[in-house]
Amino acid sequence: MLRRLPEGRGRWLARARLIASVLVLLLASAARAVDPATFACEDKGIDALRKFADTRIAYLKRCWRAQIGGATVGVGVVDADAVEGERLMAASNLVLIPGAGGVGRAVFEQLRAQDVPVRFMVRRQDERTAELKELGAEVVVGDLTRPETVAAALQGAARMFFAMAVSPDHLLAATVVASVAKDYGKLEALVDLSQMTVSQMTATSTEESHQQRLHWLAEQVLNWSGLPVVHVRPTVFLDTPLFTTMLARSIQENGTIALPFGTGRTSPVAVEDVARVVATVLRDPAPHIGHVYELTGPHSVDMTELAAAFSRALDRPLSYVDVPLDRWRAGLSRMGLPPHTEQHVATMAQLHRANRYDRTADGVERVTGSPPRSIEAFVAARRNFYLG
Numbered sequence: 411m412l413r414r415l416p417e418g419r420g421r422w423l424a425r426a427r428l429i430a431s432v433l434v435l436l437l438a439s440a441a442r443a444v445d446p447a448t449f450a451c452e453d454k455g456i457d458a459l460r461k462f463a464d465t466r467i468a469y470l471k472r473c474w475r476a477q478i479g480g481a482t483v484g485v486g487v488v489d490a491d492a493v494e495g496e497r498l499m500a501a502s503n504l505v506l507i508p509g510a511g512g513v514g515r516a517v518f519e520q521l522r523a524q525d526v527p528v529r530f531m532v533r534r535q536d537e538r539t540a541e542l543k544e545l546g547a548e549v550v551v552g553d554l555t556r557p558e559t560v561a562a563a564l565q566g567a568a569r570m571f572f573a574m575a576v577s578p579d580h581l582l583a584a585t586v587v588a589s590v591a592k593d594y595g596k597l598e599a600l601v602d603l604s605q606m607t608v609s610q611m612t613a614t615s616t617e618e619s620h621q622q623r624l625h626w627l628a629e630q631v632l633n634w635s636g637l638p639v640v641h642v643r644p645t646v647f648l649d650t651p652l653f654t655t656m657l658a659r660s661i662q663e664n665g666t667i668a669l670p671f672g673t674g675r676t677s678p679v680a681v682e683d684v685a686r687v688v689a690t691v692l693r694d695p696a697p698h699i700g701h702v703y704e705l706t707g708p709h710s711v712d713m714t715e716l717a718a719a720f721s722r723a724l725d726r727p728l729s730y731v732d733v734p735l736d737r738w739r740a741g742l743s744r745m746g747l748p749p750h751t752e753q754h755v756a757t758m759a760q761l762h763r764a765n766r767y768d769r770t771a772d773g774v775e776r777v778t779g780s781p782p783r784s785i786e787a788f789v790a791a792r793r794n795f796y797l798g
């Protein structure tokens with residue numbers, strides 16, 4: 411049904427609105443024909459506008475508002491097609507990250523700083539996901555062991571970080587991701603968070619933990635999938651409880667570094683450095699596809715040297731106490747960890763004692779161009795945490 415124009419003053423107002431709309435449309439067409447350099451929105455920050463420009467129309471609307479609000483501005487133009495192209499590129503590098511915590515969270519910080527869009531797939535919404543949304547991430551609910559949720563989360567993503575907490579479901583999750591991503595067919599990179607111990611394993615070796623075996627098997631599955639995979643194999647994290655909460659306790663209780671590592675050496679790497687590597691690969695995956703990156707800290711040290719690094723960072727004398735493995739394991743059992751995790755941590759201690767963590771690799775510097783941080787720098791940045 412046709413609506414009639416109102417009578418009297420209302421009618422004039424309606425006409426004025428109509429004329430204004432036509433003028434705005436004419437301005438829009440004019441805007442597209444003017445030299446990009448003169449565009450008035452520039453002072454609002456093109457990058458900021460790009461971020462918010464969901465469509466070209468929305469983009470231009472914002473610019474008109476800037477022009478009209480800012481009285482003096484002549485009609486300028488942004489090369490709207492170029493902006494649209496940028497926007498599409500931004501969408502085409504969307505990265506899917508499972509879980510709101512751990513390494514994935516640190517990877518997000520790196521990607522966010524470079525304006526790479528990120529979608530998290532989380533098992534539940536909570537205060538962490540609220541914060542992620544505030545910071546500009548998309549958040550969807552899903553689970554790596556449930557293919558239909560992974561398939562839904564992948565829609566529109568071009569890159570994925572495959573990482574999850576230590577879990578007996580690791581191989582299931584890797585197989586789900588490989589099969590769903592293969593069906594999806596649009597991933598240009600799948601970055602797998604593995605473990606450096608995998609580098610020392612064979613198909614039949616038995617000294618490693620169940621978790622380490624699952625990583626070894628998951629790498630096989632991902633390789634067989636034919637997907638564009640990059641394996642990132644860090645050694646033990648500096649951020650693990652072994653070097654953080656457990657040592658903070660022994661430092662505060664009796665000024666010791668109490669660990670069951672005997673004379674074994676180790677080269678722990680900071681999660682932040684692992685995240686730098688992963689983010690570098692996710693941002694521009696092409697040169698990395700098919701590579702395996704082994705990541706360690708800058709040096710391999712024994713526990714006496716590690717205690718010396720902690721001493722320097724915290725500016726107090728600390729000495730290493732070699733805790734007998736059985737006694738240490740009994741303490742570990744009292745922590746109430748899930749059996750899979752407990753077996754993994756106990757095996758890590760055993761392998762440290764057997765000097766299996768005495769290794770160095772240049773992956774961090776090779777990929778990111780800057781070296782990994784030292785134990786001393788890591789501890790110095792957390793002085794209050796260690797000293798209580």
Ligand SMILES: NC(=O)c1ccc[n+]([C@@H]2O[C@H](COP(=O)([O-])OP(=O)(O)OC[C@H]3O[C@@H](n4cnc5c(N)ncnc54)[C@H](OP(=O)(O)O)[C@@H]3O)[C@@H](O)[C@H]2O)c1
Pocket residue numbers: 508509510511512513514531532533534552553554555573574575576577579583603604605606621643644645646647648650
């Ligand atoms: N710690 C080390 O020294 C070390 C060294 C080398 C390699 N790694 C490997 O690094 C991985 C652990 O990384 P991280 O420290 O980042 O782990 P994390 O912080 O313990 O967990 C990361 C995320 O995984 C999510 N997650 C767990 N199960 C999931 C599922 N079924 N579906 C979706 N998300 C799931 C968790 O979600 P919720 O928040 O919901 O729980 C969590 O946010 C392990 O594979 C480990 O073997 C560790």
